[in-house]
Amino acid sequence: MPSSRPRIQLLLPDTTRAAFGALAAAQGRPLATVIAELLHEMEPQIISLAKLTEHAKAGRTGQMKQALRHMMGDALAEAMTANQPELFVKGKRK
Secondary structure (H helix, E strand, C coil), X not given: CCCCCCCCXXXXXXXXXHHHHHHXXXXXXXXXXXXXXXXXXXXXXXXXXXXXXXXXHCCCHHHHHHHHHHHHHHHHHHHHHHHCHHHHCCCCCC
């Protein structure tokens, strides 16, 4: 049965391919699967970058700044919860 997901061809620099290859080997998973999953995980950031670029091209600096603040806030929140999850779980404070 053919896949419902369209295929694309990528030309990667040798160093990038080696980095993905090392990650795939360490995980014991196919290279294409590792790359596809990483790109899928980055989808929200890619969407935000597209919006940011559209605002910049249209000269909408206010909306551009708002989109950038949103991206930065999301990234900061993610970093904080990943590094100190106990601060964000009720009843786990010291």
